[in-house]
Amino acid sequence: MQDDPRTHLAAAARDFYARGWMLGTAGNLSARSDTDTFWITASGRPKDRLDAGDFVLVDLRGQVVQAPPGRQPSAEAAIHETIYRHVPDARVIFHVHSIEANLCGHFARQGRLRLPPLEMLKGLGVPDAEPQVDLPVFANHLNVARIAEDMDREFTGALPRVPGALIHLHGVTAWGPDFLAARHHLELLEYCFRYLVQAKILAIGV
Ligand SMILES: CSCCC(=O)C(=O)COP(=O)(O)O
Numbered sequence: 472m473q474d475d476p477r478t479h480l481a482a483a484a485r486d487f488y489a490r491g492w493m494l495g496t497a498g499n500l501s502a503r504s505d506t507d508t509f510w511i512t513a514s515g516r517p518k519d520r521l522d523a524g525d526f527v528l529v530d531l532r533g534q535v536v537q538a539p540p541g542r543q544p545s546a547e548a549a550i551h552e553t554i555y556r557h558v559p560d561a562r563v564i565f566h567v568h569s570i571e572a573n574l575c576g577h578f579a580r581q582g583r584l585r586l587p588p589l590e591m592l593k594g595l596g597v598p599d600a601e602p603q604v605d606l607p608v609f610a611n612h613l614n615v616a617r618i619a620e621d622m623d624r625e626f627t628g629a630l631p632r633v634p635g636a637l638i639h640l641h642g643v644t645a646w647g648p649d650f651l652a653a654r655h656h657l658e659l660l661e662y663c664f665r666y667l668v669q670a671k672i673l674a675i676g677v
């Protein structure tokens with residue numbers, strides 16, 4: 472049970488809820504199970520109290536493989552599928568709704584958010600001395616399939632240099648090869664967002 476991905480996902484959700492990133496059932500988390508399937512949070516569940524009955528096993532074509540009674544996969548499972556199909560080393564995906572991520576969408580230009588050139592970017596796999604790195608920003612759509620299609624098109628051209636993406640006025644998604652790396656990537660992106668918001672308030676050019 473200790474190594475059940477659902478245990479790790481529930482613990483991550485409690486942590487993110489406590490940080491104010493998954494309030495009011497917002498967000499969804501997933502982890503690859505084997506080559507073709509992943510566990511994802513069921514839709515509409517409170518993220519501070521998930522248990523094994525709050526996860527659905529789906530395959531990379533969106534088919535439900537195993538679901539507890541009355542549970543549907545996250546409405547945003549198609550976004551997770553798209554990332555798993557394109558990013559071979561993504562095995563854990565965290566999607567959360569923080570205030571700072573949503574404010575930073577307003578700083579994006581032409582579907583890109585320039586990240587601040589901080590030392591912290593090394594933790595996102597950018598070791599450059601003077602980094603100029605953009606995070607992809609996707610339009611939000613009521614029809615989640617459209618977001619996934621936009622992401623599929625973009626990632627078919629090139630994968631983002633950092634393991635994450637923003638959906639405007641919605642939230643951020645970060646991924647990694649394991650639970651710890653995915654959490655670090657999410658924390659580092661959220662740190663960048665807080666920095667950008669503070670820099671704007673202080674009128675510091677980034
Ligand atoms: C109140 S959050 C609105 C839906 C959303 O964006 C989200 O992340 C949660 O959707 P889910 O179906 O995974 O519960």
Ligand SMILES: [Zn+2]
Binds near residue numbers: 568
């Ligand atoms: Zn969402």
